[in-house]
Amino acid sequence: xxxxxxxxxxxxxxxxxxxxKDLIYFEGPLLSEYRSRNNTVYLKYWCDCNENHNRxxxxxxxxxxxxxxxxxxxxxxxxxxNQPDSFLFIVDEDEVTLETYMVGNDEIPKSYIPSDDSxxxxxxxxxxxxxxxxxxxxxxxxxxxxELFKKFKQVFDFIYVxxxxxxxSTTLPWLGGFSSVHFYNxxxxxxxxxxxxxxxxxxxxxxGYMKVKCETANxxxxxxxxKKYLQxxxxxSEVYSELYYRISDLGLNQKLTKDAALAFYSDNDCKRxxxxxxxxxxxxxxxxxxxGFDNDFVRSKIIMAHLRRLKTLSSFIRDGSVRVVDxxxxxxxx
Amino acid sequence: xxxxxxxxxxxxxxxxxxxxxxxxxxxxxxxxxxCKSFMPPGKIxxxxxxxxNSGSQNCSLLALSFFTNEQEAIRHYKALEKKINNIHKTIGxxxxxxxxxxxxxxxTPPGRNTHxxxxxxxxxxxxxxxxxxxxxxxx
Numbered sequence: 001x002x003x004x005x006x007x008x009x010x011x012x013x014x015x016x017x018x019x020x021k022d023l024i025y026f027e028g029p030l031l032s033e034y035r036s037r038n039n040t041v042y043l044k045y046w047c048d049c050n051e052n053h054n055r056x057x058x059x060x061x062x063x064x065x066x067x068x069x070x071x072x073x074x075x076x077x078x079x080x081x082n083q084p085d086s087f088l089f090i091v092d093e094d095e096v097t098l099e100t101y102m103v104g105n106d107e108i109p110k111s112y113i114p115s116d117d118s119x120x121x122x123x124x125x126x127x128x129x130x131x132x133x134x135x136x137x138x139x140x141x142x143x144x145x146x147e148l149f150k151k152f153k154q155v156f157d158f159i160y161v162x163x164x165x166x167x168x169s170t171t172l173p174w175l176g177g178f179s180s181v182h183f184y185n186x187x188x189x190x191x192x193x194x195x196x197x198x199x200x201x202x203x204x205x206x207x208g209y210m211k212v213k214c215e216t217a218n219x220x221x222x223x224x225x226x227k228k229y230l231q232x233x234x235x236x237s238e239v240y241s242e243l244y245y246r247i248s249d250l251g252l253n254q255k256l257t258k259d260a261a262l263a264f265y266s267d268n269d270c271k272r273x274x275x276x277x278x279x280x281x282x283x284x285x286x287x288x289x290x291x292g293f294d295n296d297f298v299r300s301k302i303i304m305a306h307l308r309r310l311k312t313l314s315s316f317i318r319d320g321s322v323r324v325v326d327x328x329x330x331x332x333x334x
Numbered sequence: 335x336x337x338x339x340x341x342x343x344x345x346x347x348x349x350x351x352x353x354x355x356x357x358x359x360x361x362x363x364x365x366x367x368x369c370k371s372f373m374p375p376g377k378i379x380x381x382x383x384x385x386x387n388s389g390s391q392n393c394s395l396l397a398l399s400f401f402t403n404e405q406e407a408i409r410h411y412k413a414l415e416k417k418i419n420n421i422h423k424t425i426g427x428x429x430x431x432x433x434x435x436x437x438x439x440x441x442t443p444p445g446r447n448t449h450x451x452x453x454x455x456x457x458x459x460x461x462x463x464x465x466x467x468x469x470x471x472x473x
Binding site: 024026027028030031043046047048049054076095111112114115117118120121220288 | 345374375376380395397410413414416417418419420421422423425
């Protein structure tokens with residue numbers, strides 16, 4: 001091991017850190033996340049050993065860097081070299097004792113700094129419970145971020161309610177003007193506070209991030225819905241356009257709801273396209289949609305509103321302007 | 335089982351899905367092979383594996399890591415080496431190949447990268463069953 005005696009200090013000041021998760025694990029942890037009482041995150045990185053000791057680096061990491069590290073966008077080398085303090089701690093541990101060294105950033109032994117391509121693999125990352133994180137850069141303005149959160153929440157609420165058999169869809173309104181506003185507001189009221197989406201944090205900078213607190217299981221379904229949209233985007237857009245123009249050609253939006261519903265029901269194209277669209281976008285939610293609401297015309301309006309929200313979210317993800325900290329979008333099948 | 339006393343202290347260890355069967359397997363080792371090449375991490379270097387407050391992987395720490403596929407074992411090692419320069423110092427930098435028989439112990443089902451945990455039977459001596467086939471470390 002490198003001789004670090006000149007950096008020795010008498011006390012290890014980070015002994016109160018609490019283990020959070022392992023980021024690299026093979027026959028024991030090699031890179032782990034630890035948190036302080038004030039929620040500052042430190043990484044503990046294995047770097048060397050001899051017969052008696054294992055040597056670890058302890059260094060601070062900012063959340064915007066941690067998210068990019070686990071996404072595989074920032075290397076371990078980058079987060080060590082550019083860690084926010086001007087020094088880090090190197091600790092030699094055996095089963096009983098601990099030697100601590102305080103080392104300036106420019107004095108870290110070169111052999112302890114990994115290669116330029118020391119990237120983690122997002123598929124091996126176990127995310128934070130009930131937190132969905134997204135990262136972004138550059139041209140985002142705060143209104144666009146609010147819109148991103150709003151659309152994510154609306155899709156989340158739709159999926160939560162449509163998958164919850166105890167919520168009767170006949171109680172949901174689709175009324176005259178601002179129908180979708182009423183509809184999504186009512187949907188939100190059916191999602192329990194402890195399971196619904198809340199904005200946990202926005203770091204409005206470049207690089208920035210957004211953290212949404214929401215139930216992991218339903219968040220996963222929401223991300224899968226976005227992925228399904230991305231996988232079938234051209235077909236979905238085609239069916240949507242056909243249905244949209246068919247409704248327009250028949251002038252259904254200008255008719256009284258009752259008359260529009262009758263005309264929709266009498267038109268084979270409308271019925272077929274609505275069925276196609278709901279099959280492309282919904283899984284279990286089809287029963288929920290078919291089991292309530294007044295008629296297929298209203299149902300088609302609801303599914304089209306849901307689609308537009310998926311489309312907005314997908315457009316952010318497709319062009320990479322937003323990356324969700326989850327391995328779901330990192331497979332070749334999109 | 336080897337380390338029975340330690341295994342007894344951990345609930346459901348070895349895991350219920352571990353089976354005894356015959357398998358050709360690859361293991362990352364130091365050169366030369368010796369009895370320490372087949373000691374589980376919880377025994378060979380307790381100070382590395384027992385991080386303060388770390389999770390519930392104690393059972394796995396009493397098992398040996400193997401791969402069923404040579405290329406996956408090499409790929410895994412190379413990926414680790416990119417992330418940690420001195421990885422060869424703690425897990426070794428060589429690949430050994432051998433055959434585990436049903437009497438040798440219990441194997442967990444292989445994961446996506448063909449890695450599985452192996453819990454040795456009491457009298458198993460794996461150092462005589464395995465041979466180094468490749469140097470993987472660049473260092």
